[in-house]
Amino acid sequence: MPRSKEAEALAVIAAEIVSCQRCPRLIEHCRRVAAVKRKAYRDWVYWGQPVPSFGDPEARLLLVGLAPGAHGANRTGRVFTGDSSGDFLYRALYDTGFASQPSSTAAGDGLMLKDCYIASAVRCAPPQNRPLPAEFQACRDFLRREIQQLRRLRAVLVLGRLALDAYLSAMISQGATLRKRDYQFAHGAVHHPPGIGVALLCSYHPSRQNTQTGRLTMSMMTEVLRLAKSRLGECFQPETANFEQNKKNFPNVQPLDGGLHLYSFIRYCELSARVLGNPGCQPSATTLVSNHEGRTGLWCKRTSMKCASNC
Ligand code: SF4
Secondary structure (H helix, E strand, C coil): CCCCHHHHHHHHHHHHHHCCCCCHHHHHHHHHHHHHCCHHHCCCCCCCCCCCCEECCCCCEEEEECCCCCCCHHHHCCCCCCCHHHHHHHHHHHHCCCECCCCCCCCCCCCCECCEEEEECCCCCCHHHCCCHHHHHHHHHHHHHHHHHCCCCCEEEEECHHHHHHHHHHHHHCCCCCCHHHCCCCCCCEECCCCCCCEEEEECCCCHHHHHCCCCCHHHHHHHHHHHHHCCCCCCCCCCCCHHHHHHHCCCCCCCHHHCCHHHHCCEECCCCEECCCCCCCCCHHHHCCCHHHCCCCECCCCCCECCCCC
C-alpha cells in the first residue's frame, strides 16, 4: 500500500533523527554505552545512536516520553523497547487496544501500534537519564515537526513532567500562545490548551523508579490510557474563523451572493493551517465551504453534511 504524504514526511524526520549529531555529549554517551554494553546483553549489537519515534502515522494519540534508556531503546533502536519501562508501557498499550502485542523486545518483533504514536522529548540516551536544557532545546524541533505531520491527532499523553514541558515548548515554538504555568502536571490531569485542538493528558513516567515503588501501577497506567482514548473522538479544534488568515490561505474563495463572505466560514487549525471539516474533505475552501441551501453555517458541499460534526 502506498504511504500517505504524512507517513512519508514522518519517515524523513525519522531519518534525520537517526543521523543527527547536534548534541556531542549525548552522541558520545550513546556510543560509549553501545561499546561497553551491559553484561546481560554482551552478545547484542547495540543501536548506539539517536532513536526515532515509532507508531501509526494516522494516530490520534501521541505519547511523549523523556529519552531512550541506555540499555533499552539505545540497545534495540526502538522507543521503550528492551527495558522494564517498555515492558510496562506496552503491556498497558496492549490492554487498552493501542498495541498489537503485550511485549516489546526488539525492533523486529512484529509489534505494531494502532492509533498511537510514541515520540520522546530527547532522542539520545542521556547520562543518568538527565538531558541538559540545551539538549531538550536542540531536539525540540523534531517533536514539533512530527506533531505537525500527525494530522489526525486528538490527544497527547505526556509521560512525566519533563515531557510535559517539552511538549508545551514545542507548541510554543510552533506559535501557540500558551503559558506553561497554566498546565500543571499531575497524574491523570487533562488540559485543553486553546488554539491547539488537541487534549493534553499527563501521566507519571513508567520508569522503574515509579513502577517498582508503586507510584505508578498498571491500573493507573491503563486508566489514563483509557481516559486518553475517550478523548479521541472529541473535537477540541479552535472555532476560529479568522478572516485575514483565511483570505491568505484561500485566495480563490469568492463572496457569496448578497455579499456574505465565505472567508468567515472557514474553520481551520491555526497551528497547522489545516481546514477542519468532515472526514475526506480536501483542504480546499471550494469543497468545504458553503452556505448550503441558504442555511447559515459551515457545510460540506460534497456530502451536504454539517461541517465539523465529526472532526
Ligand atoms: S538529542 Fe536530539 S538533537 Fe541531540 S543529538 Fe540526539 S537527536 Fe540530535
